[in-house]
Amino acid sequence: MPERRDVADQPTALRLSGLHKQFGANVAVNRVDLVVPPGSFFGLVGPNGAGKTTSLSMAVGLLRPDAGRSQVYGVDVWSAPGEAKSLMGVLPDGLSMPERLTGRELLTYLGRLRGIEAGVLAGRVQELLDVMELGAAERTLVVDYSTGMRKKIGLATALLHGPRLLVLDEPFEAVDPVSAAALKGILNSFVAAGGSVVLSSHVMPLVEQLCDTVAVMARGRVVAAGPINEVRGNRTLEQAFVELVDGGEHTRKGLSWLAS
Numbered sequence: 001m002p003e004r005r006d007v008a009d010q011p012t013a014l015r016l017s018g019l020h021k022q023f024g025a026n027v028a029v030n031r032v033d034l035v036v037p038p039g040s041f042f043g044l045v046g047p048n049g050a051g052k053t054t055s056l057s058m059a060v061g062l063l064r065p066d067a068g069r070s071q072v073y074g075v076d077v078w079s080a081p082g083e084a085k086s087l088m089g090v091l092p093d094g095l096s097m098p099e100r101l102t103g104r105e106l107l108t109y110l111g112r113l114r115g116i117e118a119g120v121l122a123g124r125v126q127e128l129l130d131v132m133e134l135g136a137a138e139r140t141l142v143v144d145y146s147t148g149m150r151k152k153i154g155l156a157t158a159l160l161h162g163p164r165l166l167v168l169d170e171p172f173e174a175v176d177p178v179s180a181a182a183l184k185g186i187l188n189s190f191v192a193a194g195g196s197v198v199l200s201s202h203v204m205p206l207v208e209q210l211c212d213t214v215a216v217m218a219r220g221r222v223v224a225a226g227p228i229n230e231v232r233g234n235r236t237l238e239q240a241f242v243e244l245v246d247g248g249e250h251t252r253k254g255l256s257w258l259a260s
């Protein structure tokens with residue numbers, strides 16, 4: 001494992017301040033403040049429709065907020081987008097990519113757009129294809145990839161330029177266990193070397209396994225945030241999550257007509 005760099009002097013990896021977004025009458029994200037410390041592995045959890053994707057989309061500059069700001073290592077995402085984006089690797093929800101390319105062509109194309117020198121780029125592309133186990137699909141176009149393969153090539157594009165912060169929306173969704181283990185290894189090494197990761201997930205054991213810090217969102221607000229041990233207390237994260245989100249009300253509901 002790479003040696004951990006001293007991250008104490010670095011500015012906050014990601015700071016969301018008063019971030020707000022409304023779709024018509026629906027307040028999707030309600031004045032959210034969030035601080036992701038440098039060198040942390042940060043999990044964003046919440047039930048369906050809580051506002052996670054909307055928050056992350058605004059955080060990385062893909063969706064303009066109605067109010068509030070997002071800063072990456074002190075750089076404002078909306079006033080200095082070029083600089084902020086060079087610091088970030090992003091796996092958005094529903095990533096759209098040039099699909100009539102093979103994985104190698106896609107990574108090479110995006111690497112050139114990001115100004116990576118050709119020799120360096122070729123090495124990185126090969127390493128990413130190997131580690132994501134996409135080398136076997138060398139001749140397959142991205143349009144013909146499976147869901148999990150699309151997730152992996154999306155992650156590869158996020159890692160390509162060597163960012164300091166990774167923002168990943170559901171990175172493990174549809175990824176097989178072998179690839180997931182490889183991805184966990186990559187992300188852990190990245191954090192150990194001083195990088196920061198923010199990921200959203202519905203899989204509580206995965207968040208407990210990977211993350212040192214969590215935020216729980218519900219109905220557009222952050223209802224708990226901090227070191228994972230503090231947020232879950234003496235419960236599992238899943239128990240804490242259910243209690244924080246609805247006091248366990250839904251878990252007691254059943255269907256009167258089912259198996260009665």
Ligand SMILES: Nc1ncnc2c1ncn2[C@@H]1O[C@H](COP(=O)(O)OP(=O)(O)OP(=O)(O)O)[C@@H](O)[C@H]1O
Nearest residue numbers: 023026027028046047048049050051052053054055
């Ligand atoms: N483009 C949009 N237009 C209108 N409403 C939207 C749009 N995007 C999100 N919403 C609404 O905003 C709210 C938050 O959605 P969001 O996708 O951020 O939640 P989420 O926490 O990521 O959910 P999930 O876990 O199901 O992915 C929901 O009520 C959703 O219907």
